[in-house]
Amino acid sequence: MRTTALFTTILVLMLFSSAFAQKLPDKIRGYKVHNIKVAVKDQTGQSTTKDKTDVLVKLGEPEVSIDGLFSVAIEVGAEFTAMRQSGKVDFVTFQDFRVNGIALEIDEYNSAFSFKKNLPISLPKPVRSTLSIVGIAKAAYKELIESKKEWTVTGTVFVFGKFDRYGFSFKRVVPVKIDMKIKNPLTD
Numbered sequence: 001m002r003t004t005a006l007f008t009t010i011l012v013l014m015l016f017s018s019a020f021a022q023k024l025p026d027k028i029r030g031y032k033v034h035n036i037k038v039a040v041k042d043q044t045g046q047s048t049t050k051d052k053t054d055v056l057v058k059l060g061e062p063e064v065s066i067d068g069l070f071s072v073a074i075e076v077g078a079e080f081t082a083m084r085q086s087g088k089v090d091f092v093t094f095q096d097f098r099v100n101g102i103a104l105e106i107d108e109y110n111s112a113f114s115f116k117k118n119l120p121i122s123l124p125k126p127v128r129s130t131l132s133i134v135g136i137a138k139a140a141y142k143e144l145i146e147s148k149k150e151w152t153v154t155g156t157v158f159v160f161g162k163f164d165r166y167g168f169s170f171k172r173v174v175p176v177k178i179d180m181k182i183k184n185p186l187t188d
Contacts, residue, residue, distance in 0.1 A: 024175060031160050031173035038176055056081045063126070070133045075126035081118065087163035088114045092127075097155030097178075100148070102138050104155075105130040154179050 024033050036054040060077030067073035094106035106129040115121045131139075157176040162169045 028158065028173045029160065031171050034163075034170075034172040034174055036174055054082065054084050056083065058120075060122075060126070067130060071130050072133075072136065074129045074131060076129075077123055077126040079120050079122045080115070081120045082115050083118065085163050085165050086114075086116045087161055087169070088112060089159060089161040091160050093158045093160070095156045095158065097129075098152075100139070100142060100151050102135050102142070104135070105132075152179075 026033060037052065038055045038057060039053040057078055057080040060079070063075045065073045065075075090112050092109035094108070097104040097106055106127065109123075109127055111124045113121065113124050155178045157178065159174040159176065160172075161174075162171050164170075
């Protein structure tokens with residue numbers, strides 16, 4: 001269970017760590033693609049970036065539960081502050097998330113919410129992910145055979161919403177490309 005909780009923490013770290021320019025279509029699901037810089041603070045208060053950011057995210061504690069016979073559900077909340085604009089997030093999707101090459105299934109986040117510039121807001125409900133029993137076994141095996149000081153986290157988060165700027169509301173999707181290394185939480 002501890003391994004699953006650690007994967008959840010990693011998952012949330014991945015959600016909003018940094019955005020990079022990427023080859024994407026001009027529109028996804030009718031939303032125009034827009035890139036911004038995002039920083040994440042974990043429970044220790046360490047940030048993933050030192051650059052000026054448009055959004056700062058603070059992660060919550062992961063909650064782990066058994067989700068049937070062959071998987072574990074992981075839920076993680078977060079609080080964020082938008083530094084430059086207000087708006088409304090319609091939904092969030094997650095694509096191809098992996099921790100050290102092990103796939104993580106993350107449910108589409110369909111709880112819409114509004115936010116104001118420079119005011120912290122908590123997600124209305126936590127982000128839910130699933131790790132299959134096969135994924136747990138692979139992770140445990142990799143940790144036993146080749147434990148690393150740092151874990152590689154990859155994937156892409158797409159934040160769909162309407163963002164206010166200069167008195168106008170713009171329908172945008174913000175892609176957040178994740179390719180980061182985090183400290184192995186099992187090596188304490």
